[in-house]
Amino acid sequence: AANLSWLNGAALYQIYPLSFRDRGGDGWGDLDGVIEGLEYVAALGVDGVWISPFYPSPRTDFGYDVADHRAVDPRMGNLAVFDRLIERAHALGLKVLVDLVCGHTSNAHSWFVDSRRSRDGEKADWYVWADAKPDGTAPNNWLSVFGGAAWTWEPRRRQYYLHHFLSSQPALNLHHPAVMDALCETAEFWMARGVDGFRIDAVDFFAHDPQLRSNPAAVWRDPEPPLKPFALQQHVYDMMHPAIAGILSRLRETVERHPGRVLLGELSSQPGAGQRIAAYCTPQGLHAAYTLSLAKQPFSAKRFAQALGTAGRPDSICWSLSNHDVERAASRWLPAGADPQSFNALLAMLAAALPGTVCLYQGEELALPNAALEQHQLRDPFGITYWPDFQGRDGSRTPMPWRAAEPNAGFTIAEPWLPVPDAHFDLAVDRQDRTAGSPLAVWRAALSLRRDLQALRTGTVAAVEEHGDLLSFERATGEERLLAVFNMADRPAEFALRGRGEPEALPVPRAPGALSPELAADGRTLVMPPLSVFLG
Numbered sequence: 001a002a003n004l005s006w007l008n009g010a011a012l013y014q015i016y017p018l019s020f021r022d023r024g025g026d027g028w029g030d031l032d033g034v035i036e037g038l039e040y041v042a043a044l045g046v047d048g049v050w051i052s053p054f055y056p057s058p059r060t061d062f063g064y065d066v067a068d069h070r071a072v073d074p075r076m077g078n079l080a081v082f083d084r085l086i087e088r089a090h091a092l093g094l095k096v097l098v099d100l101v102c103g104h105t106s107n108a109h110s111w112f113v114d115s116r117r118s119r120d121g122e123k124a125d126w127y128v129w130a131d132a133k134p135d136g137t138a139p140n141n142w143l144s145v146f147g148g149a150a151w152t153w154e155p156r157r158r159q160y161y162l163h164h165f166l167s168s169q170p171a172l173n174l175h176h177p178a179v180m181d182a183l184c185e186t187a188e189f190w191m192a193r194g195v196d197g198f199r200i201d202a203v204d205f206f207a208h209d210p211q212l213r214s215n216p217a218a219v220w221r222d223p224e225p226p227l228k229p230f231a232l233q234q235h236v237y238d239m240m241h242p243a244i245a246g247i248l249s250r251l252r253e254t255v256e257r258h259p260g261r262v263l264l265g266e267l268s269s270q271p272g273a274g275q276r277i278a279a280y281c282t283p284q285g286l287h288a289a290y291t292l293s294l295a296k297q298p299f300s301a302k303r304f305a306q307a308l309g310t311a312g313r314p315d316s317i318c319w320s321l322s323n324h325d326v327e328r329a330a331s332r333w334l335p336a337g338a339d340p341q342s343f344n345a346l347l348a349m350l351a352a353a354l355p356g357t358v359c360l361y362q363g364e365e366l367a368l369p370n371a372a373l374e375q376h377q378l379r380d381p382f383g384i385t386y387w388p389d390f391q392g393r394d395g396s397r398t399p400m401p402w403r404a405a406e407p408n409a410g411f412t413i414a415e416p417w418l419p420v421p422d423a424h425f426d427l428a429v430d431r432q433d434r435t436a437g438s439p440l441a442v443w444r445a446a447l448s449l450r451r452d453l454q455a456l457r458t459g460t461v462a463a464v465e466e467h468g469d470l471l472s473f474e475r476a477t478g479e480e481r482l483l484a485v486f487n488m489a490d491r492p493a494e495f496a497l498r499g500r501g502e503p504e505a506l507p508v509p510r511a512p513g514a515l516s517p518e519l520a521a522d523g524r525t526l527v528m529p530p531l532s533v534f535l536g
């Protein structure tokens with residue numbers, strides 16, 4: 001319990017600022033746009049926002065290639081605008097987390113410009129450099145998440161540098177004390193400006209095998225083509241190294257000096273995630289682990305029960321059903337032929353009932369489907385490389401639709417960097433705002449249940465079970481005990497209450513026309529309509 005923070009029980013909202021709202025009129029979102037949207041976010045009933053990178057960046061990875069950690073990209077505003085953003089968020093009762101990208105920088109960062117120049121400059125060891133093998137090839141077989149080798153040759157040093165993502169994102173050497181000092185100073189810089197904590201990007205990549213041993217080949221039981229090349233190896237040596245705990249403790253010491261600030265670290269879904277969560281979420285490490293472990297499952301009661309049941313410390317997890325790296329949940333999981341609004345209500349209640357923290361991604365509350373883009377519209381190099389087998393991440397990054405009747409749904413007056421899909425206009429904020437039973441109204445009601453019911457917010461989670469299409473679990477505090485049952489399929493099902501007595505149903509938000517679960521005549525069975533939720 002010593003490690004619990006305000007994150008426990010909280011709901012967060014992820015703002016992907018490049019696609020949130022454009023006030024400057026260049027087709028890309030900016031910080032003034034974020035400020036303008038904060039009132040809407042607060043009205044959803046969330047506790048805070050996580051804002052994806054807005055730092056100066058060549059945008060090869062859309063901000064995750066940071067060229068200066070302690071400034072605002074001039075196209076998105078400046079530090080004075082950021083200060084106003086913090087002030088406005090706090091006035092609305094919202095906490096603010098910003099992204100701290102520690103594992104790599106842009107190759108345009110002054111640190112890398114210095115490091116690549118020679119083997120004996122001041123920052124020579126700030127990145128991960130290694131000699132070629134005698135035949136001139138890369139030091140080992142490590143692969144980049146976004147395709148190809150994780151090593152790129154630098155003619156000036158006549159050495160390879162490591163990059164787990166794009167070659168424009170060289171990996172920082174976090175074993176170097178001066179690098180850790182610089183990152184901790186960056187954390188201090190933003191805390192002094194009032195941020196409430198950090199979402200730490202890609203923690204599993206912070207340290208690797210110092211001997212640079214090659215990874216073994218993956219063992220595939222049932223390979224399902226197309227495989228992304230990253231899946232062709234077991235990532236035992238290039239990531240998830242035990243030294244990561246020590247790196248996190250340096251960051252924790254830094255935030256610990258400022259009461260109420262938190263570290264939310266992004267962990268990958270590689271095998272052993274449960275153990276890593278337990279190892280990193282301690283009073284010397286992270287306050288909570290941000291994970292896509294549910295988002296990466298098929299939508300099945302069995303898989304969700306497994307993910308929840310093996311979570312290790314469920315109160316130390318921040319669950320997300322969607323983010324800017326994956327297909328939007330409303331399309332990814334929608335059962336064939338199912339009513340999208342009923343499915344949305346199921347997702348909203350599931351999010352509201354999860355233990356720990358839950359993080360919504362902008363547009364999730366509007367039930368936006370993923371955008372189907374054409375090849376020429378792609379921006380994400382990950383998608384451009386693998387088209388059409390894997391279409392990249394642009395489909396979840398298209399602009400927020402604010403006003404149905406305006407060009408670009410009110411996101412921008414210019415040409416937006418990614419198009420607003422036709423299907424998103426009808427789902428725009430202004431339209432849903434005035435429509436009873438809209439997906440937005442359902443999310444607001446679900447989040448308000450989470451706020452009002454202490455058991456849903458901070459209760460323990462127990463009895464995580466799967467019965468065919470049904471997922472069930474209990475949330476309990478000293479005074480309150482709640483049973484939550486989700487019918488995850490588009491067909492009816494029955495839930496046996498067994499020794500539970502007759503729980504009294506709480507009013508759960510539903511899609512227009514959707515049926516509620518009923519207690520059968522025997523008093524021991526809940527009759528669950530397709531995609532329905534019982535809470536009581």
Ligand code: TEU
Binds near residue numbers: 202325
């Ligand atoms: O992502 C880190 C990461 O490892 C994964 O989420 C990855 O994108 C996914 O497994 C691919 O299947 C973070 C950011 O969220 C992402 O947008 C950045 O591109 C990445 O770091 C590099 O900074």
